[in-house]
Amino acid sequence: MLLSPIAAVGRSVLHILAMIGQVVIFAVQTVVHFVRPPFYLREFFQSLLSIGFFSLPVVGLTAFFTGGALALQIYSGGARFNAEAVVPQIVAIGMIRELGPVLVGLMIAARVTSSIAAEIATMKVTEQIDALVTLSTHPMKYLTAPRVMAATLVVPLLVGIGDIIGIYGGFLVGTSRLGFNTAAYLQNTADFIQATDIISSLTKGAVFGFIAALMGCYYGMNSGRGAQGVGRATKLSVVAAAVMILAANYVLTEVFFSA
Amino acid sequence: MIELFDVHKAFGPNKVLQGVNLTIPKGESMVIIGGSGTGKSVCLKSVLGLVTPDKGLITVDGQDAQRAERDAFLARFGMLFQGGALFDSLSIWENVAFRLLRGSLKRPKSEAREIAIEKLRRVGLKPEVADLFPSELSGGMQKRVGLARAIAAEPEIIFFDEPTTGLDPIMSGVINELIREIVVEMGATAMTITHDMSSVRAIADQVAMLHDGVIQWTGPVGDMDASGDPYLDQFIHGRADGPIESVR
Ligand SMILES: Nc1ncnc2c1ncn2[C@@H]1O[C@H](COP(=O)(O)OP(=O)(O)OP(=O)(O)O)[C@@H](O)[C@H]1O
Ligand SMILES: [Mg+2]
Numbered sequence: 419m420l421l422s423p424i425a426a427v428g429r430s431v432l433h434i435l436a437m438i439g440q441v442v443i444f445a446v447q448t449v450v451h452f453v454r455p456p457f458y459l460r461e462f463f464q465s466l467l468s469i470g471f472f473s474l475p476v477v478g479l480t481a482f483f484t485g486g487a488l489a490l491q492i493y494s495g496g497a498r499f500n501a502e503a504v505v506p507q508i509v510a511i512g513m514i515r516e517l518g519p520v521l522v523g524l525m526i527a528a529r530v531t532s533s534i535a536a537e538i539a540t541m542k543v544t545e546q547i548d549a550l551v552t553l554s555t556h557p558m559k560y561l562t563a564p565r566v567m568a569a570t571l572v573v574p575l576l577v578g579i580g581d582i583i584g585i586y587g588g589f590l591v592g593t594s595r596l597g598f599n600t601a602a603y604l605q606n607t608a609d610f611i612q613a614t615d616i617i618s619s620l621t622k623g624a625v626f627g628f629i630a631a632l633m634g635c636y637y638g639m640n641s642g643r644g645a646q647g648v649g650r651a652t653k654l655s656v657v658a659a660a661v662m663i664l665a666a667n668y669v670l671t672e673v674f675f676s677a
Numbered sequence: 678m679i680e681l682f683d684v685h686k687a688f689g690p691n692k693v694l695q696g697v698n699l700t701i702p703k704g705e706s707m708v709i710i711g712g713s714g715t716g717k718s719v720c721l722k723s724v725l726g727l728v729t730p731d732k733g734l735i736t737v738d739g740q741d742a743q744r745a746e747r748d749a750f751l752a753r754f755g756m757l758f759q760g761g762a763l764f765d766s767l768s769i770w771e772n773v774a775f776r777l778l779r780g781s782l783k784r785p786k787s788e789a790r791e792i793a794i795e796k797l798r799r800v801g802l803k804p805e806v807a808d809l810f811p812s813e814l815s816g817g818m819q820k821r822v823g824l825a826r827a828i829a830a831e832p833e834i835i836f837f838d839e840p841t842t843g844l845d846p847i848m849s850g851v852i853n854e855l856i857r858e859i860v861v862e863m864g865a866t867a868m869t870i871t872h873d874m875s876s877v878r879a880i881a882d883q884v885a886m887l888h889d890g891v892i893q894w895t896g897p898v899g900d901m902d903a904s905g906d907p908y909l910d911q912f913i914h915g916r917a918d919g920p921i922e923s924v925r
Contacts, residue, residue, distance in 0.1 A: 456780065541764075548727045549762035553775050553826075554751045 444562075444636050451556070451563035461564035469530050469565070469631070470572035474579065476529060480521050481513070481580035485587025488512055493596050505596065506606035509588035514615045515675070518581035520667055523626030526573055527659040531634040534565055535655035538638025539648040547639070562635040566628060573627025574620040581619055618674040625670060626663045633659040678703045679724060679834070679866065684733035686719055693719050694730070695890030701883070703738075706860045706867040708877050708898070710912060711887035712921060717870045718759055720887065721836045724868075725754060737834070752781065755832035759839050759870075761823040763811040769822055770807035773797060776830040796825040801851050817843045824852065828859060835859060837869040841876050853879035874913055877901075886912060888921065 488509050496502045538561055541547050550557045585607060592598040637655035641647045679701040686694040693716035701707040709717050722728040724735055726742060735742040742750065763772050773793035776782050794804045800821040811819055820843055827835055837856060841849040853876050860867050860882075869880055877884060878898065885895040886909050894906045901913065911919030 458779070545758045545760055545762040546764055548722070549756070549758055549764070551727060552725055552751060552754060552756040554748055554780050555775075 440640075441632075441636055444639075445632055447558055448562050448566050448632060448635070451559045452567055454559075456559070458560050458564050461560060462568055465565045465568035465631075466572055468533075469526070469569050469627075470576060473526060473529055473576055476525050477522050477576050477580045478583050480525055481518060481584035482587040484517055484521060485509060485513055485584030485589075486591040488517065488584070489588035489591040489596065493592075502596075505588070505592050505598065506603045507610040509592070510585055510607045510611050511615060513584035513588070514581045514611060514619045516667075516671070518584055519577050519619050519622035519626060520664070521584075522573065522577045522580045522623065523630065523663040523667070524660055526569070526576070526627060526630045527633075527656055527663060530569065531630045531659040532652050532656050534631060534634030535638040535641075536648055536652045538635060539641030539651040542639065542641045543643060543645075543648055557639070562632075562639070565635060566631040569627035569631035570624050571627075573630070574623035577619055577623030577626075578616075581616075614674060618670065621674075622667060622670050625666050629662045629666060630659045633662065678738055679868070680734075680736045681720075681724070682734040682736075684720075684723060684735060685731045686716070686723060686728060687731060692890060694723070697733070697887070697890070697892055699885055699892050699895065701866060701868055703866050704860070704864045705882040706856070706869065706880055707883045707885060708869045708871060708881035709885050709887055710871065710877060711893075712912070713872075715887045716890065717887055718838055721756070721838060721868060721870065725751070725756060725836070748781070752830075753833045754836065755827035755830065755834070756836040757820075757823045757827040757838055757840055759842075761811070761816075761819040763819055763822055763826070765811045767810075768807070769797070769809050769811065769814070770794065772811065772822060773825045773829050775826060782830055792829060793825070796829050797822070799828075799855060800825045801848055817845070817848065820844065821848070821852070824855075831863060832865065834866045835868075837867065837871075839870055839872065841871060841873050849873065849876065850879075856880050874915075877913075 489505050492505050492508045492512075493502050496504055496508075538547075541561070547557050547561075550560060589603055589607070592603050593600050633655045637651040637658070641651035679699075681697050681699045684694050684697040685692075697720060699707075699720075709720065711717050719728055723730045724737070724742060726747075729743075737745070737750070737753075763769075764775070767775070770790050770793040771778065773796055774789040777784055777789035777792060778786070790807070794807055797804065797807060802818065802821055802825070806814065806818065806822075811822065814822065820840070824837070824840055827837070840856065841852050844852060856867060856869065857880060859865050867880075869876075871877060871880070881898040883895065884898050884901050886893045886906075888908050894904055894909045896904065901909065904910070907920050910916075911921050917923050
């Protein structure tokens with residue numbers, strides 16, 4: 419009786435550890451399928467299109483408004499220390515190092531993870547995954563590997579585009595609303611950005627893309643039965659992807675910038 | 678030849694298969710009958726390894742199905758799923774030709790398409806459906822596309838899970854004949870699940886009845902009517918009263 423709360427804690431810890439183990443095994447299997455033929459190119463290119471190209475509008479809009487708001491905030495916050503002039507630099511570094519990758523990552527979790535999870539879970543529930551097996555096609559190779567590979571390659575690109583659009587949003591607000599000189603704003607931005615900033619941004623993008631697609635596939639493949647199973651898989655996949663992306667962001671920031 | 682020895686499978690507390698023993702001779706057509714929810718589909722899936730039995734042994738031509746090299750093993754099989762299980766992101770002909778478009782049986786696209794259209798014709802579908810998507814077809818048409826996909830690569834062993842459910846009587850007749858043809862002409866081994874007694878008589882060489890997790894009766898289709906087995910008698914005559922409870 420007295421021990422039951424402790425037992426409950428123990429159970430959930432074990433449960434979480436078991437899940438982490440399963441996800442790691444799933445990730446390793448996926449990576450093995452990257453390098454072992456056959457490769458399903460058509461599925462890969464379709465994923466590139468749906469994950470990359472069709473995410474452009476949402477990524478662009480998110481980054482644009484965030485960049486603009488960031489410029490306003492830094493300007494008004496900076497005014498307290500007479501440091502309004504740092505807007506271009508802080509917008510650039512904030513977008514590239516943190517906001518660009520994180521926002522794109524979260525948008526991908528919302529848009530891509532959910533749709534991958536729902537699609538694969540539906541395939542599982544309607545026996546399409548079983549049908550794949552009977553047609554001598556490995557579901558991990560046919561469904562998971564192309565999606566995860568595509569996301570890993572294309573999300574850095576989206577992050578790069580998001581970074582640029584975010585900086586542009588800040589630039590527009592800075593020059594039109596806050597009275598910055600156009601040429602000086604651009605010069606300050608360009609001078610301040612370093613190679614590590616860009617490398618860290620793109621690396622984060624690759625890692626977040628990997629996580630987002632992987633979690634969609636993982637929860638889809640492990641979906642329960644029926645419409646409820648699909649709904650549950652979708653919800654859990656987005657939550658897991660978002661949390662893991664934020665955690666990975668912290669770890670990567672430590673790796674790149676703590677020295 | 679497919680043999681099942683003492684196969685057990687439970688899902689949590691639900692003991693579905695409780696010692697199934699069954700032999701399907703090579704080149705024969707075995708029909709499995711039994712009440713809804715008795716585990717007929719689970720039985721087929723366990724031969725293919727889609728469901729792992731808790732206990733027991735399944736062999737195909739004497740080889741343990743679980744130990745077999747997966748690709749070579751599965752290449753010998755075709756399966757029609759109860760729900761069709763068509764890939765809804767692919768067009769009808771790409772579904773039918775799935776196996777012919779990738780892997781070891783890969784061939785040029787135009788050839789694969791021709792084969793797909795020919796198989797569609799055999800299940801009574803016009804070439805015009807080839808470029809539609811599964812969601813644009815009726816349930817019975819989807820079932821027939823699933824059937825065409827199962828036979829597309831001309832496998833040696835074919836499993837049909839309720840091939841005629843949801844079809845009109847004429848189409849059922851066409852499909853029954855097709856299954857018979859596949860067994861007789863191609864020498865395939867077939868295992869069919871059906872609830873339709875006229876299909877049973879049209880398709881079967883052998884019949885097995887699954888009840889309470891075991892094979893209640895098995896024998897040649899000709900012996901079915903004079904089996905003297907009260908379970909089988911109740912089932913084939915569709916009587917509500919008898920040893921099989923009507924609430925399961
Ligand atoms: N993946 C699964 N998880 C849990 N239970 C399952 C699973 N697959 C089948 N079952 C259960 O096993 C039992 C047998 O299912 P099965 O689909 O084999 O029935 P069936 O004999 O094919 O019935 P029907 O004629 O209605 O198709 C059912 O009670 C079903 O709920
Ligand atoms: Mg069934």
